[in-house]
Amino acid sequence: MLATPRFLSLPNADLDSADVVILPVPYERTVTYRRGTAEGPAAILAASEQLEFYEEDRAWSPALYMRHSVQAPVSVVSETEAGFHEQLFREVVSLPEHPLFIALGGEHSITPALVFARMPEGGTVVQIDAHADLRAEYHGSVFNHACPMYRIWKRGYRLIQIGIRSLHAEEARIIDEADDITTYFDRGLGYPDRWQALLSHLDNLSGPVWLTIDLDGLDPSLIPGVGTPQPGGLSWYQVLDIVDSLTTHSGIVLRGIDIVELIPDANKVSDIVAAKLVQKCISYWGMARGFHRRNPEGSQCGIDDE
Numbered sequence: 001m002l003a004t005p006r007f008l009s010l011p012n013a014d015l016d017s018a019d020v021v022i023l024p025v026p027y028e029r030t031v032t033y034r035r036g037t038a039e040g041p042a043a044i045l046a047a048s049e050q051l052e053f054y055e056e057d058r059a060w061s062p063a064l065y066m067r068h069s070v071q072a073p074v075s076v077v078s079e080t081e082a083g084f085h086e087q088l089f090r091e092v093v094s095l096p097e098h099p100l101f102i103a104l105g106g107e108h109s110i111t112p113a114l115v116f117a118r119m120p121e122g123g124t125v126v127q128i129d130a131h132a133d134l135r136a137e138y139h140g141s142v143f144n145h146a147c148p149m150y151r152i153w154k155r156g157y158r159l160i161q162i163g164i165r166s167l168h169a170e171e172a173r174i175i176d177e178a179d180d181i182t183t184y185f186d187r188g189l190g191y192p193d194r195w196q197a198l199l200s201h202l203d204n205l206s207g208p209v210w211l212t213i214d215l216d217g218l219d220p221s222l223i224p225g226v227g228t229p230q231p232g233g234l235s236w237y238q239v240l241d242i243v244d245s246l247t248t249h250s251g252i253v254l255r256g257i258d259i260v261e262l263i264p265d266a267n268k269v270s271d272i273v274a275a276k277l278v279q280k281c282i283s284y285w286g287m288a289r290g291f292h293r294r295n296p297e298g299s300q301c302g303i304d305d306e
Contacts, residue, residue, distance in 0.1 A: 005042075005070040007278070008063055009049045018069035019291065020282055021099045025074045025088065025106040025258075029081060030144040033228045040262035041073060041104035044278060047271035055283040057240070062283045064296040071095075081143035085113045092117035100285050102278060105260030107145040107227070108133060111212045112152050119255040123208030124158045125149070126246060128217035128239065130230040132167035132183070134174050145227075145261075148212075150174075153181060162198065162242065163189065163217040163234045186232045195238075199245060206251035211243070213259045215274060225263045225270030236273075240280055247284040257281055 006012060007022055015021065024041030031037060053061040074091055078084045092114055095101065103114050108129075115125060127133070127149055134153065138144035142151065153159055158180045165186040167175075175183045182201065188194040216226040219233035234242075246254055262274050286292070 013067035036263035043264035047275035202245035225265035
């Protein structure tokens with residue numbers, strides 16, 4: 001990857017004029033199976049160089065109308081887990097509030113600091129994941145990558161979990177008893193009525209919303225490069241339907257997205273899938289907010305792609 005991170009190989013806009021802010025968070029301290037998530041953000045940005053500017057679902061080239069600002073990767077300066085998460089919180093709070101914010105992990109433990117910084121008043125966290133991540137602590141730590149959704153839930157946020165297919169009995173008990181957690185287990189989403197119930201639920205959300213995407217929530221035949229893969233999983237187009245719902249409905253205030261747990265693979269398939277997903281999030285969000293009507297002469301780049 002270039003010394004200065006870029007998305008789509010484009011020059012970075014000034015932070016104050018950016019429409020999209022991308023923050024690489026190459027943090028890896030608590031993973032319990034395959035290692036390599038610290039390399040995920042760089043791999044996603046490098047793979048984005050292979051994407052076309054044109055986004056076929058919305059039939060436009062977002063980079064002609066929207067300005068990206070990729071920040072320097074978050075450095076791990078604290079020797080303690082708590083210290084790092086406090087550092088991450090402070091760095092995210094310092095960023096402008098209004099652009100689309102996308103964080104690239106790194107392990108899933110980074111999500112609470114992002115949510116607390118960008119959505120402090122509360123709201124709904126939509127989680128795509130193979131795992132419930134509702135452990136109160138794991139391996140002696142509340143900051144483990146098995147615990148982020150528990151930490152978020154205990155702070156009063158509502159959870160919508162999608163694609164879950166691996167969990168502990170205590171996590172199942174929490175799901176059964178908690179009124180503010182709705183879990184769409186993976187196998188049930190294979191039935192059309194359950195899938196439509198999920199989309200209807202998302203379509204009727206309002207207020208602040210955060211989307212966290214653990215890439216092991218997808219089918220591992222689509223994206224094998226994850227830390228703790230599980231059989232089953234969402235298809236590419238199911239994930240895009242979820243992104244479509246959360247980026248286009250006027251009642252939703254999307255405070256941010258994180259995409260985590262990528263382990264780069266030798267054949268680059270997982271890397272390019274993750275990069276394409278970032279592009280889809282930007283395109284859907286930007287089109288819904290009318291950026292396609294902006295004068296393209298104000299673009300940060302001189303592409304000629306339409």
